[in-house]
Structures are given as C-alpha cells and as structure tokens.
Amino acid sequence: MPRLAANLSFLYQELPFEARLAAAAQDGFGGVEFLSPYEWEPGWLAEQLRAHGLQQVLFNAPAGGGTLAAVRSAWAEGWRGTASLPGAQRQFEYGIELALDYAQALGCSRIHVMSGAHPAQLAHGGSLRQQWLRRLGWAAERAARRHSPGAAPIVLLIEAINQQDMPGYWLHTQQQALAALQEIGHPHLGLQLDLYHCQMTEGDAQAQLLRGLGSGLLRHVQIAAVPGRCEPDAGAVDGPALLRQLDAAGYGGWVGLEYRPRSSTRAGLGWAAPWLRPGGSGAAGPQP
Numbered sequence: 001m002p003r004l005a006a007n008l009s010f011l012y013q014e015l016p017f018e019a020r021l022a023a024a025a026q027d028g029f030g031g032v033e034f035l036s037p038y039e040w041e042p043g044w045l046a047e048q049l050r051a052h053g054l055q056q057v058l059f060n061a062p063a064g065g066g067t068l069a070a071v072r073s074a075w076a077e078g079w080r081g082t083a084s085l086p087g088a089q090r091q092f093e094y095g096i097e098l099a100l101d102y103a104q105a106l107g108c109s110r111i112h113v114m115s116g117a118h119p120a121q122l123a124h125g126g127s128l129r130q131q132w133l134r135r136l137g138w139a140a141e142r143a144a145r146r147h148s149p150g151a152a153p154i155v156l157l158i159e160a161i162n163q164q165d166m167p168g169y170w171l172h173t174q175q176q177a178l179a180a181l182q183e184i185g186h187p188h189l190g191l192q193l194d195l196y197h198c199q200m201t202e203g204d205a206q207a208q209l210l211r212g213l214g215s216g217l218l219r220h221v222q223i224a225a226v227p228g229r230c231e232p233d234a235g236a237v238d239g240p241a242l243l244r245q246l247d248a249a250g251y252g253g254w255v256g257l258e259y260r261p262r263s264s265t266r267a268g269l270g271w272a273a274p275w276l277r278p279g280g281s282g283a284a285g286p287q288p
C-alpha cells in the first residue's frame with residue numbers, strides 16, 4: 001500500500017513551518033517532504049520530526065549556491081538545480097555534499113537532484129547531456145560512500161518537470177529520465193515520477209506510471225491535478241485510481257502530495273482519506 005507524504009512546500013501554506021509538521025501528523029501523514037531543509041539546523045529539524053512522529057522522506061539537493069548563504073538564496077534568485085549547468089561544477093559538488101550531510105542527520109534516504117534550466121538555444125546540446133550524466137554518476141558514488149550500516153541507502157532521484165511551469169528545464173520527459181538512469185546504471189540513482197508534470201508534458205499519467213513501475217527504477221511518486229496543480233480529485237490525474245494502481249502493483253513506497261490546495265489543506269484531504277492514518281498523530285515508526 002502506498003504511503004502518503006505531505007509536501008510542506010505546497011501543503012499547509014496557511015501555517016508557519018513548525019505548525020505544518022504538527023498539522024501533517026494530526027491529519028494522518030506518516031511522512032513529510034519539502035524543497036529545502038537548508039534554512040534550518042539539521043539537529044533542530046531532526047528533533048521536530050521526532051517530536052511529531054514524522055519521517056523525512058524526501059528533500060531537494062540545493063538549487064544552486066556554493067556556500068550555505070548562497071544555497072539559501074538560490075531558489076529566489078532563479079536557480080533550478082545545477083546538474084547540467086555549464087560552469088557549475090563547484091556549486092554542484094558543494095550542494096551534493098551538503099544534501100548528503102542533511103540526509104544523514106535527518107535519516108532521509110531520498111534526495112531530488114534538479115538538473116537546471118537553460119536558455120532555449122542550449123536546451124538540446126549533447127555535451128550538456130554528457131556533463132549531466134557524469135555529474136549524476138559522481139554524485140551517486142558520493143552517496144554510496146556515505147552508507148552507514150543499519151541505515152537505508154541514500155538514493156539520488158531525478159524528476160522530469162514540465163517546461164510550461166519551468167521554462168528551459170533540462171529534464172522534462174520520462175524517456176530522458178529513464179534513458180539516463182539506464183545508461184549510468186548506478187544503484188544509488190532512481191526515478192522520481194511526478195504525475196502532474198508527466199501529464200502536463202506527455203499525457204496519460206496512468207500509462208507512464210506503469211512504465212515507471214516496469215522499469216524497476218521507480219523510487220518516489222508525486223501527485224497533483226491537471227489542470228490546476230490542486231487536489232487530484234478531478235481532471236486528468238485521478239488520484240484515488242492512481243493510488244489503487246500503485247497498490248495493485250505492490251508499491252509500498254511514498255507518494256508526495258505536491259499540490260496547492262483549493263482552500264485549506266485539511267478541507268481538501270477527503271480524496272486521500274483511505275490512505276491516511278485514521279485519527280492522525282504521526283507515523284508508527286521509521287521505515288526506509
């Protein structure tokens with residue numbers, strides 16, 4: 001049965017950050033994900049997660065930067081990852097090591113590594129692809145070296161993002177993602193399938209989900225409606241049907257709710273009720 005994670009960069013925006021963790025636990029989520037943990041000290045975050053019985057299931061490697069201060073301002077400055085950006089080797093390496101530090105401190109085994117956005121004229125360069133693959137391979141090796149006995153292996157994930165929402169974003173199709181993962185062939189790399197982006201770019205999220213499951217590379221799923229990126233209870237992305245499909249396929253991993261609620265987060269959770277813990281209060285215990 002898939003497990004639902006609240007994406008705190010999208011859900012509970014009506015609350016300050018600390019209160020989002022409490023609300024997610026109360027609403028029956030066992031896990032949370034969010035874009036950037038780097039605004040907070042890892043020890044403080046780990047304590048908050050523990051206090052609310054929540055598992056950190058995913059966060060992003062820095063969108064840009066090269067120092068902690070630069071990492072913290074990178075998203076607002078327009079950075080969208082560095083993995084394929086020319087001239088960003090230093091920022092990429094710094095970001096991966098920082099993300100691995102946070103993953104170890106938070107007991108989190110999935111990190112989304114964004115590829116970067118390019119001006120249109122660069123978007124199809126073969127040398128960019130080679131650079132992207134080389135950097136992903138290097139990062140996977142760094143993740144492998146951080147393995148500690150008893151902890152789940154840290155896996156670096158790549159996700160196709162639609163270019164309407166993120167113009168020039170390098171990785172925008174499932175085909176690109178799967179081909180890269182198969183070519184590098186590293187156990188510390190995997191697929192993050194965001195059914196919203198997938199439906200926006202390629203259509204037929206259900207078929208793409210089957211393809212992702214069949215690839216053996218699927219490590220995380222995210223979901224939102226098309227159109228609107230709100231609760232997937234109407235429109236082309238049928239949330240309950242897709243969760244049932246994951247269940248039927250034996251997927252026991254996490255599905256991040258990465259959408260903007262139409263009104264309050266809690267009022268919009270009805271569609272997900274069968275997959276949330278009745279009565280809430282957080283996860284039963286850590287799971288990989």
Ligand SMILES: O=C(O)C(=O)[C@@H](O)CO
Pocket residue numbers: 035060112159161194197222258
């Ligand atoms: O936007 C998404 O979709 C994500 O998963 C983020 O990690 C990046 O914006």
Ligand SMILES: [Mg+2]
Pocket residue numbers: 159194222258
């Ligand atoms: Mg996503």
